Amino acid sequence: MFDTVLVANRGEIAVRVIRSLQGLGIRSVAVYSDADADARHVREAHTAVRIGPAEAAKSYLSIPAIVQAALDTGAQAVHPGYGFLAENAEFARACAEAGLVFIGPPVAAIDAMGDKIRAKATVSKAGVPVVPGASDVDIPEGGFAAAAEKVGFPLLLKPSAGGGGKGMRLVTELSELDAAVESARREAKGSFGDDTLLMERFVTTPRHIEIQVLADTHGNVIHLGERECSLQRRHQKIIEEAPSVLLDEATRAKMGASAVEAARSVGYVGAGTVEFIVSATAPDEFFFMEMNTRLQVEHPVTELVTGLDLVEWQVKIAAGDVLTVAQDDVRLDGHAVEARVYAEDPTRGFIPTGGTVLAVHEPSGEGVRVDSWMSEGAVIGSNYDPMLAKVIAWGPDRAAALHRLDLALADTALLGLGTNVAFLRGLLADGDVRDGKLDTGLVDRRLSTLVSEEVPPEFFVAAALDRLLSLQPQGDVVDPWDVPDGWRLGGSGGIDFALKSGSSEVVVRVQGTPANALVSVDGAEPVRVSARRLGDLLEVRHPTGFHRYRHSAGSGRTVWLARDGHSFAIGERERLRSAAGSAGGAGPVTSPMPGTVLVVKAAAGDVVTAGTPLVVVEAMKMEHTITAPIDGVVSELPVRAGQQVALDETVAVVTPQKDEQ
Template identity: 80%
Template sequence: MSDGSLFTTVLVANRGEIAVRVLRSLRELGIRSVAVYSDADADARHVREADTAVRLGPAEAAKSYLSIPAIVAAARETGAQAVHPGYGFLAENAAFARACQEAGLVFIGPPPEAIEKMGDKIRAKATVSAAGVPVVPGASDVDIPEGGFAEAAARVGYPLLLKPSAGGGGKGMRLVHEESELDAAVESARREAKGSFGDDTLLMERFVTTPRHIEIQVLADAHGTVLHLGERECSLQRRHQKIIEEAPSVLLDEGTRAKMGAAAAEAARSVGYVGAGTVEFIMSARNPDEFFFMEMNTRLQVEHPVTEMVTGLDLVAWQVRVAAGQPLTLAQEDVRLEGHAIEARVYAEDPARSFIPTGGTVLSVHEPSGEGVRVDSWMADGAVIGTNYDPMLAKVIAYGPDRAAALQKLDRALAGTALLGVGTNLAFLRALLADEDVRAGRMDTELVDRRLSELVSSAVPPEFFVAAAVDRLLSLQPSGDVVDPWEVPSGWRLGSPGGVVFRLRTGETQAVVRVTGTPSAASVQVEDAAPVEVSASRSGGLLEVRRAGGIERYRRADGPERTVWLSREGRACAFADQEVSLSARGEAAGAGPVKSPMPGTVLVVKVAEGDVVSAGTPLLVVEAMKMEHTVTAPIDGVVSELPARVGAQVALDETLAVVSAAEEKP
């Protein structure tokens, strides 16, 4: 809207927490909002919070959130004047931006030409290099002759990083340490790039050792003003995807900050950028004076809240104002970074199992609040976490006068976050934030890989088993005005108390727990440990366990099949009172069924029934939430059964193949 007046109706072409967050700013601006949704999100939080909502199509993203005709039609149908793309999906799709323009809609983002120039990493490097911005040495499919990939890799030097030319977010990236790993990495990277972005063109770059990931937020209007809003440190990553972000970075001094900010602004100017965007740099922790351009994200970033908290600016509101033709009303000298902000991404994943996605139905959600705490989330009781979309559930952000205060506040906020019914990375995030090097600011993008075994633990604290046992005992108590004492499960018997025995399992951990007495006065023994004296009661969604050392409060929710979820201090466990065969896990490690490690889709089947395989031979590739997992043969043997088929939807622990020892083949 060239006259500068704000829009009256804006459609948000996204889902999840970013859709909820954009809706918040639209409400504050007094703008009517339109949500879109797939069948999987018909009752999602962003649908309920928008002023109106339009169905796009089935759960498959290609037929809903990635359908340009469906989104444009929804905007026309609802009288929207502009479209906010959020991030992911079509946010960096130049064809979508043009389709909006052709339909008379304002795309709240940069011009299509800027998206094209920066969306192609190969072209982006050439563009910013010509503008004087330093770039990492590398090569690409564009300038590598057919069959010359290995030779080009040798020239770039190992270790090197393979990256899709299109897209971002860590999808399709592969770190290659030596030549023997190259072919398999290229095959996997191309397949994931094609599936995620429709383009399997690859770029290879020299991998900077002890790398720090620093990005600069830029904001530009259509009147020639380009500002940089300081940096964010995004070095704590898993699978090349960020998990902790903060502003400002402890690595940068004022001189380096000014140089990087100027370089970022120049990169934006070089493509005629308008709106909010991020220029990403990489630098070595050993040489913080040297930095290299990696890419520009032509959209709002997941981690934009930390910049908002230290600058006091609402980036979404400014995106809308700029798209409406309004000029920026602040100058570079007006930008001040005050205090420190840190963000943690909460994912539906299992860090102890290489971060494979989890899923399920949210039975109960509790999110922290308070001064200096912000939560961007799409969670609600009853939300279904499937395999169709990215597994990020929420972002918890904390602000303090300095980094130490922000770290402490974020730790307590994560401790007070509970998502029952779905496995999350909350306990891992708290362990990572408590790491000595992280607290000291000695970070790089490889830290999580180096420390993963120390940061994850499958051990379940014994107090959780105590709580689960007394909670089960509470469930067994008879109700009514008149209680038959013989129906009270106290474990009483003639001569001495016998106790009630529960066989509890959570994940792969199980324990025999004996409870003597009643919930108000119980003695609980976990395996062979010394008994502890406790009393327990429930109030709403809380379980309170009192013992000599104090009071423990657990958030609880009943799950399916007599399972109870308990959460405390960021750790959540699902306890089932049932017998579990110890031999089952041993058999799985040898001959027998090979099961899916996560719910998802079979992408590739690499073997056929009757094939002779060796231990470690890739059998299939399963994909879920944009993550590939290669399933390998557990032993030397023969593929005696192969029920899995390409394109099939599979559940967690569903049998994909059966590998038998060679002599056992029927």
């Protein structure tokens, strides 16, 4: 067994791997970029090594820097986690050349399965069913459109070298193909350094089912059952569970056997996942999609229903141990569901958010597990993937697991940045989700019912009372003239708080003290409310009930409030409004997220129509195209490719064209 292992990753997976290493009595080495100098994985490892600046290409993707860090700290092995270099054959090869054990499959297996085109050909020869399609390898130059029509629409474009939904595009008709290919190639090149694409027939009402496999160096290969990963947005998984309600025992065994054969076909070693696409209307028919030659984000649900620590087995297998778990030993006990918590705004197309974590509260309790890298003071920038944590719940059956997960998410609070927690709770409450009627398009179909920009009035009331509490004089002796009660001749007139959160704006009038106040919102009938602070909790007694908010002061006069999975930044509204841009949507076009300008698709002076692409911004591995809001002329375009832009920074100005006389 190794005595020192370097973890070549960051975030929650680095924290999670370090936890298992500690359980095995193995010394852990963390690596970090300048952006992560005080990150949780750095603090929890036995030692840590700086490997470069914030830019991933110069730090977490720098093979020489990571290998040198392992050698300098006396590590015998490297655990890659997932993402970054986890499926990079050159990294595995560099580790071997340096005398380091790569805790993952052999280079040949990574090569074979890392290229989706080769992977399909390899497993097809082993008798594993594959989805009909074509690729750059066998499509002649200029023949992409003809190949697409032969495969048939709708079809899915996928980067050959990638995973995690990056660069994938759904194309429903021929007219969409060229733009989708351009965008997919650009994102594939940026994410994986390879813009080779393949296209596959898009299976209708598809369900995403994957099988976890384990293989040792002694020829033993088993599967640990399946995970259902059909709840996705932008081809990125959101909620995963084990087992799937779709499969019966016979189908599970058949699919598991296919996964084992796929692993054997490339001499696989370690933990890996074979992903299948299954039609909801024909669950006994399944097709191989790809094999992920690494640990999966959703591995905790398999751990909870099998009782196995997959990271521990990865380490033991890499050290040469025999897999002591036989296929007949594998039992799926109960049900587990995982929800991914992202720094993103579901109301704005899931664009990444960012900021400094002002406060964090993570749930606990029977059957609840949290894999997280969050801590107070953590800075969420635009350099890395926006996943913050995973909240996982186990129960004796699916209904119990879903109930526990919902309660856990309701008790999750990350103040200082926007998250998708409320969206996750809404998705879990969906009737089809509760009934197990899932497919990969469900989120898109339900999106309008799952997201809302409206802020519940109770949050504005709580924010006003929190502000009033901050204004209360302190000390044993209080001058009545210091009491902020809006007093005037004839009695107390109350205080007006003009508040704003997102697109919601209200005026809250408070009469009295926080302990006994009459409160009205936008002139509505006043109601009796009381509030007090208890540490990081704000307790509010309101006619709608007794609520506890987690609260933290933001910048300026902004307060962050979280309750039941909802989290809002509520600040005082600007008293004066600019008239600029009020005519027909004219004026500045701003970036909806902090990030990097990838492409400038227009020029100053261009005549554009509403919806014309102006700028493509990338943040946290996600592209967002910013378009013209109106017909007009691009009068200003102050950004260039490669430039960093902040949230709401102006990237263009579009003005209406003057009518010619």
